[in-house]
Amino acid sequence: MSAKNKVVASCVRPMVAALHAYVPGEQPKVRGLIKLNTNENPYPPAPAVLKATLAAVDGRLRLYPNPTSSGLRAKLAAMHECGPENIFIGNGSDEVLAYLIRAFVEPVASVAAGSSKAKVQYLWPCYSLYPVLAETHGARPVAVPLEGDFSLPTVPALRRGGQWDFDAALSLVTTPNAPSGRGYTTAELDTLCRAQKGMLVLDEAYVDFAEQDALVLARKHPHVVVTRTFSKAFSLCFQRVGYAVAHADVVAALDKVRDSYNVNGLGQIAAEATLDALPYYQKNFARIIKTRERLRRELTGLGWKVLPSQTNFLLAEPPGAPAKEWLERLRAKKILVRWFSLPEIQKYLRITIGTDAEVDALLKVVR
Ligand SMILES: *Cc1c(COP(=O)(O)O)cnc(C)c1O
Numbered sequence: 001m002s003a004k005n006k007v008v009a010s011c012v013r014p015m016v017a018a019l020h021a022y023v024p025g026e027q028p029k030v031r032g033l034i035k036l037n038t039n040e041n042p043y044p045p046a047p048a049v050l051k052a053t054l055a056a057v058d059g060r061l062r063l064y065p066n067p068t069s070s071g072l073r074a075k076l077a078a079m080h081e082c083g084p085e086n087i088f089i090g091n092g093s094d095e096v097l098a099y100l101i102r103a104f105v106e107p108v109a110s111v112a113a114g115s116s117k118a119k120v121q122y123l124w125p126c127y128s129l130y131p132v133l134a135e136t137h138g139a140r141p142v143a144v145p146l147e148g149d150f151s152l153p154t155v156p157a158l159r160r161g162g163q164w165d166f167d168a169a170l171s172l173v174t175t176p177n178a179p180s181g182r183g184y185t186t187a188e189l190d191t192l193c194r195a196q197k198g199m200l201v202l203d204e205a206y207v208d209f210a211e212q213d214a215l216v217l218a219r220k221h222p223h224v225v226v227t228r229t230f231s232k233a234f235s236l237c238f239q240r241v242g243y244a245v246a247h248a249d250v251v252a253a254l255d256k257v258r259d260s261y262n263v264n265g266l267g268q269i270a271a272e273a274t275l276d277a278l279p280y281y282q283k284n285f286a287r288i289i290k291t292r293e294r295l296r297r298e299l300t301g302l303g304w305k306v307l308p309s310q311t312n313f314l315l316a317e318p319p320g321a322p323a324k325e326w327l328e329r330l331r332a333k334k335i336l337v338r339w340f341s342l343p344e345i346q347k348y349l350r351i352t353i354g355t356d357a358e359v360d361a362l363l364k365v366v367r
Contacts, residue, residue: 015138022132025338034361036352037338039178039206039313041235043284043355045270046277049236053270065265068255072268075275076243082219085248088255089263093205093229093242096254097172098133100225100244103253104199105169107138116198119168123152125344126174127203142168145344150180150307152188155195170199176210179340179350181309183210186217193221199250201225206311208233208285209292215245222247232312234274234281239267288312292353298363307348315348318366323349333365 009017025038044050069089077084090096106117120134124143134141144163147153152173158164165171173192176183193200204226207213218226229242241263244254274281296306296314303319318326326349327339338350353359 015135019135020132022129026336028336032334034335034354034358036354036358036362037336037350038237039232039311039352040237041232041284041288041312042353042358043235043287045235045274046280048277048280049270049273052273053239053266056266056269060265063265064261065263065268067260069263069268072241072243072263072272072275075272076245079275080215080219080245082245083248085251086219086245088244088246088251089268090242090244090258091262091264091267092231092240093203093227093244094129095240095258095262096227096242096244097129097201097203098136099254099258100199100201100227101133101137101139101170102257103250105134105137105139108140109138116165116167117169119165119198120170120172121165121168122172122174125150125177125179125342126172127178127205128340128342130172139169146177146180150177150182152184152192154188155191158192158195166195166197168198170201171196172201172203174203174205175214176204176206176310178206178311178313179345179348180307180315181206181311181313182307183212183310184214186212186214189214190217193217193224196223199223199225201227203227205229205232208281209289209312210310218245218247222249225250230271230274233285234271235284236267236270236274239270240264241267241271288353291356291359294356295351295353295359295363299366302363302366313350313352315345315350317347318349323347330362330365335362335365337362 072089073084073087076087088096101120105120108118111117118140119142120139121142121144122130123146131141175189189202200223202214204213215226217224225244225246227244230236292309299306299316305317307315323339327337330337
């Protein structure tokens with residue numbers, strides 16, 4: 001390490017030095033890999049979305065974008081039967097989650113020891129970004145386990161367990177769940193909403209592949225926020241657009257703590273065009289669900305234990321060898337899937353649903 005870097009190291013906050021940053025799935029540089037590792041949509045954006053985005057690439061790039069994403073918020077409000085004051089747009093839903101913590105959670109150092117006001121709690125396993133966002137904010141991350149089959153603990157079970165804090169500043173539920181793919185009913189989520197006193201975030205990144213959604217709960221309970229993204233279902237990861245549906249007071253609080261131009265202009269345009277092309281995407285949801293169920297049947301027939309999924313991926317336990325070894329063997333055959341070293345899920349591989357041809361290539365290698 002150079003002398004200069006030693007100076008930097010001594011200046012970096014200890015919290016940052018100790019932080020275990022989020023590890024994104026690999027975006028390979030080599031060509032020809034079948035990419036089933038980051039839950040991207042295998043189908044391209046609608047032609048009209050590409051056209052609208054391309055048409056916006058001109059001298060206007062020198063201007064700042066619409067600071068409040070007003071066009072996009074109006075369209076989302078119409079779609080979700082609420083007002084634009086109930087919609088908050090972020091640079092991906094990741095950013096929305098970070099702002100929720102910024103707006104609703106106290107850093108540990110500014111409240112009494114053990115205070116609920118500094119707690120970010122989540123039912124675990126779930127999206128592994130949550131603890132990173134909590135740590136970065138100086139809040140206290142608290143993981144409370146889901147049931148062994150990844151189902152939601154009931155409210156009485158949460159009370160009995162004693163770990164779940166009904167007053168926590170902010171609680172998060174990934175629904176449908178990632179990494180398991182398990183779906184939850186609106187009714188069981190509503191029971192949790194009614195018991196919870198602090199803010200409750202329902203992260204619906206995969207909801208378009210599920211049987212039920214919980215949007216009605218964000219419209220009904222002022223302390224409940226539903227987050228969604230254009231990334232997974234709407235083939236728009238590259239553009240980074242996500243949003244929250246929430247009470248107007250929640251949106252107002254988020255608006256105070258966000259960057260003034262947090263959503264880039266081309267992203268706003270692409271997302272608006274997406275909402276004008278919904279039938280194209282709905283066809284893709286149906287195709288992905290169909291491919292998902294076929295892959296599940298075929299892998300099961302080959303001796304894999306595959307969990308039921310309401311997302312665009314499967315969590316599956318391969319036979320014969322440890323999952324990590326399968327990961328490496330599949331990669332050698334140019335198929336990229338995801339494996340997590342977390343004890344709760346290390347016996348599984350997470351496989352994103354690709355096109356039928358990609359899934360056939362996977363099955364060929366597996367056989
Ligand atoms: C992918 C994902 C997100 C983030 O989506 P972006 O909008 O791309 O930031 C949020 N939550 C879950 C559970 C996800 O899987």
